[in-house]
Amino acid sequence: MIPGASDYDLSLSIDEEAIEQLLQTTPADVSAAPSLSFARNVFLPLTTACRYTCTYCTYYDPPGQAELMTTEEIRETCRRGADAGCTEALFTFGDDPDDRYTAVHDQLAEWGYESIHTYLRRACEIALEEGLLPHSNPGDQTREQMATVADRNASMGVMLETTADVQAHGGPRAKNPGQRLNTLRVAGELGVPFTTGILVGIGEDWADRAESILAIAAMHERYGHVQEVIVQPVVDNERWDGGSPDLATLRRVTAMARAGLPEAVSVQVPPNLAPARELVDCGINDLGGVSPVTVDHVNPAYEWPALQELRAVADHADVPLRERLPVYERFLGDETWVSERIRAAIERDDVHGERFRAVRDRGENPAGVGGQ
Secondary structure (H helix, E strand, O other), X not given: OOOXXXXXXXXXXXXXXXXXXXXXXXXXXXXXXXXXXXXXXXXXXXXXOOOOOOOOOOOOOOOOOOOEOOHHHHHHHHHHHHHOOOOEEEEEEOOOHHHHOHHHHHHHHHHOOOOHHHHHHHHHHHHHHHOOEEEEXXXXXXXXXXXXXXXXXXXXXXXXXXXXXXXXXXXXXXXXXXXXXXXXXXXXXXXXXXXXXXXXXXXXXXXXXXXXXXXXXHHHHHHOOEEEEEEEEOOOOOOOOOOOOOHHHHHHHHHHHHHHOOOOOEEEOXXXXXXXXXXXXXXXXXXXXXXXXXXXXOOOOOOOOOHHHHHHHHHHHOOOEEEOOXXXXXXXXXXXXXXXXXXXXXXXXXXXXXXXXXXXXXXXXXXXXXXX
16 A cells, blocks of 8 residues: 555555566667657755655755745856757655745735745746746645646646655654655646656665666546656755665666556666666666756756766767657647646747747657757
């Protein structure tokens, strides 16, 4: 039983036989993808406040130290990103940051916002005004919270991480796998193209990894909304010294993800955290969002690779590298998945709309990526 799942009436059960079957998967059982994709983005941490205190996470700051990005800072960052050819504004903040951070709550109220989600909606509107498509990853969300921002996002996401109860999530505010899965369910019910993923090496075992992959697959089979699943290793940082999974582990779990997920769902590894060259034959087909403008605020010690490095990974695999939008092409032709506001941004008769359409059309007819 997935911890906490019953609290959300998920009606989700993972067959033990399917877990055992997936555990037999090796890299030899999957094929390399015919191409690799990536998105060009800017990373905007609206606030580093978070209700959780996971032992591997350097993102959050304790109460009294976390601040909010101002609308002026958001606009300037988005403008620089658009000027650099980016298409995605990646918005993040910790789970329910106005829950226990009094200063954050008070600042939002002073600025005229009821909650961090109403502020996120305004941030997404700024991104659209400046020529970027929002992709928000604000952690666990209720249906009401996600509905507040869904129509202003091209796609959204949350890392499932694991279906297991692990000590790394410990403490009085531990992450609840059932709550995480409920966020995936809400996204499916609201018709939001979604990114999720597993975090490898935080105390889960192999059966937990298989169960996590199959839980995501089950959610996608029910709603059809999962764009990509990230296979992300935990890495050493100032709060985590427990080590990272070795290459053999990453190769096996990546192959399991490819074998256990529907074909339409991309398998992604973050190239600043994982040895992408050594994983291309394990079924990955996406290298995630990388930024020529901002750092990875979740893993600031691990710099984004330059586009030339992504090309080198693709060349090593002897496959084309193509740029994509934050919303996958298969969702773009269906108005139930892409809101009128996002559709209008892509079709704008200006340099931003032209940039979106150029990336979209290259994705439909990949022929490699030009210079940065």
